[in-house]
Amino acid sequence: MAFQRPRRFDRNLIVIGAGSAGLVAALVAAKLGAKVTLVEANAMGGDCLNTGCVPSKALIHAAKLVADARGAERAGLLGPVGPVDSAAAFAHVRAAIEAIGPHDSVERYRSLGVDVRLGHAHITSPWTVAIDGAELSTRAIVVATGAEPVVPDIPGLADSFFLTSETLWRLHRAPARLAILGGGPVGCELAQAFSRLGSAVTLVQRGARLLPREDDAVSAFVRERLEADGVRVLTGATVASVTRSELRMGDESSVPFDSLVVAVGRKARTAGFGLEELGINRTEAGTIAVTAYLQTRWKNIYAVGDAAGPFQYTHAAGQQGWMAAVNALFWGLPRLRPDNGAIPAVTFTDPEIARIGLTEREAAARGVKVVVTHYGLADLDRAIVDEAPGFIRVLTAPGRDRILGATIAAPRAGDMLAEVALAMRRGIGLKGLFGSLRAYPTYSEAVGAVAGRWREGNAPTRVLPWLARLHAWRLG
Numbered sequence: 001m002a003f004q005r006p007r008r009f010d011r012n013l014i015v016i017g018a019g020s021a022g023l024v025a026a027l028v029a030a031k032l033g034a035k036v037t038l039v040e041a042n043a044m045g046g047d048c049l050n051t052g053c054v055p056s057k058a059l060i061h062a063a064k065l066v067a068d069a070r071g072a073e074r075a076g077l078l079g080p081v082g083p084v085d086s087a088a089a090f091a092h093v094r095a096a097i098e099a100i101g102p103h104d105s106v107e108r109y110r111s112l113g114v115d116v117r118l119g120h121a122h123i124t125s126p127w128t129v130a131i132d133g134a135e136l137s138t139r140a141i142v143v144a145t146g147a148e149p150v151v152p153d154i155p156g157l158a159d160s161f162f163l164t165s166e167t168l169w170r171l172h173r174a175p176a177r178l179a180i181l182g183g184g185p186v187g188c189e190l191a192q193a194f195s196r197l198g199s200a201v202t203l204v205q206r207g208a209r210l211l212p213r214e215d216d217a218v219s220a221f222v223r224e225r226l227e228a229d230g231v232r233v234l235t236g237a238t239v240a241s242v243t244r245s246e247l248r249m250g251d252e253s254s255v256p257f258d259s260l261v262v263a264v265g266r267k268a269r270t271a272g273f274g275l276e277e278l279g280i281n282r283t284e285a286g287t288i289a290v291t292a293y294l295q296t297r298w299k300n301i302y303a304v305g306d307a308a309g310p311f312q313y314t315h316a317a318g319q320q321g322w323m324a325a326v327n328a329l330f331w332g333l334p335r336l337r338p339d340n341g342a343i344p345a346v347t348f349t350d351p352e353i354a355r356i357g358l359t360e361r362e363a364a365a366r367g368v369k370v371v372v373t374h375y376g377l378a379d380l381d382r383a384i385v386d387e388a389p390g391f392i393r394v395l396t397a398p399g400r401d402r403i404l405g406a407t408i409a410a411p412r413a414g415d416m417l418a419e420v421a422l423a424m425r426r427g428i429g430l431k432g433l434f435g436s437l438r439a440y441p442t443y444s445e446a447v448g449a450v451a452g453r454w455r456e457g458n459a460p461t462r463v464l465p466w467l468a469r470l471h472a473w474r475l476g
């Protein structure tokens with residue numbers, strides 16, 4: 001491929017896509033004094049603000065208010081809680097997007113020194129990008145084009161007016177009967193929220209368990225919580241075909257619906273903007289192939305966020321965005337590489353599921369020997385008064401207190417995980433966590449308690465009998 005490298009450049013950096021990854025990349029570049037252009041073809045803020053984290057968490061919040069109101073009977077609320085008008089929940093979703101929108105707006109980014117262009121970017125050479133036809137030259141490019149929903153090849157699906165995480169937010173009310181295909185984080189979060197808002201929800205999962213990335217105990221726990229909220233969960237279920245009003249299942253049964261949501265995963269957006277012409281490869285997972293420093297085969301072209309993977313989280317996208325921007329602008333100096341080993345991940349069901357590092361399944365698959373320390377919230381005072389089920393499980397290497405992974409199922413588990421994440425990053429083991437003081441009664445005490453369990457299991461057995469003798473002797 002012969003491309004002519006320009007002798008002068010219009011820009012230090014062009015960032016394609018103004019989602020979680022691209023926004024951070026552009027901001028960091030502007031802060032570092034670079035001349036940077038950020039191109040967005042659709043809506044500033046990308047998936048997270050418009051169709052992902054923000055609307056889903058707003059819907060989950062509204063649904064929790066309803067669930068809590070229903071639970072208030074146990075606290076002596078007299079009389080039944082009335083019917084729910086879910087239009088208010090969807091109004092809350094739109095209000096949340098509007099409230100957070102200014103953080104990601106064209107105005108804000110222009111005021112911070114970023115040249116924002118609304119249009120479709122096409123990479124025409126390793127050093128040039130055409131924005132709706134108008135070409136700019138640049139020293140470096142960051143590709144942050146995100147991901148889009150996967151639509152499985154099921155007979156009839158294409159004609160069934162199905163929704164995805166991108167189109168779902170056009171709804172103004174929860175449908176009476178909702179079918180959801182896919183029991184991953186998005187499917188589970190939506191199933192519980194819609195059920196609480198009054199939909200009769202059927203969650204259809206092809207695999208044997210919900211949340212297949214998690215350990216068996218977690219999948220079973222989430223299933224139990226979803227069913228307690230009225231969700232009908234079908235696992236090991238195949239959909240043979242889809243009509244406009246029902247799923248025809250492999251076992252000849254059917255699932256009638258008023259709306260169908262397809263949430264079977266999202267695939268990197270890599271086509272139609274010039275990568276193929278530059279010979280930039282994709283991985284087996286369909287993401288853009290990058291080095292540990294986030295470079296593609298063209299060293300001045302970086303790829304970040306959902307487009308590059310391996311994660312599909314806003315915080316991972318943001319971290320990759322700033323690292324790629326720094327690498328792109330100071331190429332040749334010590335370069336940044338994300339640590340993919342300790343990325344926190346949260347599924348925002350109620351209770352939340354928060355995970356970091358290895359799961360038991362991953363450890364077994366990789367032949368890594370681990371000790372699992374379990375602490376159930378049934379023993380935690382705060383969880384007892386709140387009537388909150390859950391647990392924390394921590395994986396350590398045998399005989400050592402170094403944390404290899406942790407999963408927490410609890411209210412605000414995502415927040416609790418921050419302490420474990422910091423410990424892992426800073427090399428603080430369970431002994432160090434045990435020594436830290438937490439306010440009573442808080443959920444964070446569960447972290448100290450699991451560390452205490454580990455200590456009990458690893459007490460110095462040879463010393464203890466001597467200590468007992470010493471104390472006996474001191475009695476006189």
Ligand SMILES: Cc1cc2nc3c(=O)[nH]c(=O)nc-3n(C[C@H](O)[C@H](O)[C@H](O)COP(=O)(O)OP(=O)(O)OC[C@H]3O[C@@H](n4cnc5c(N)ncnc54)[C@H](O)[C@@H]3O)c2cc1C
Nearest residue numbers: 017019020021041046047048052121146305306312313314
């Ligand atoms: C329902 C749902 C809930 C989620 N909840 C969470 C959560 O709670 N926590 C979490 O961490 N993550 C969550 N995620 C994932 C999170 O939204 C993504 O990981 C994150 O938004 C990825 O950011 P990104 O910048 O890589 O891509 P995106 O945000 O998708 O941004 C890519 C942008 O690039 C633009 N673009 C693409 N091609 C071009 C082009 N050629 N020219 C110009 N612009 C282009 C697109 O229009 C888009 O705006 C959720 C996702 C979904 C679907």
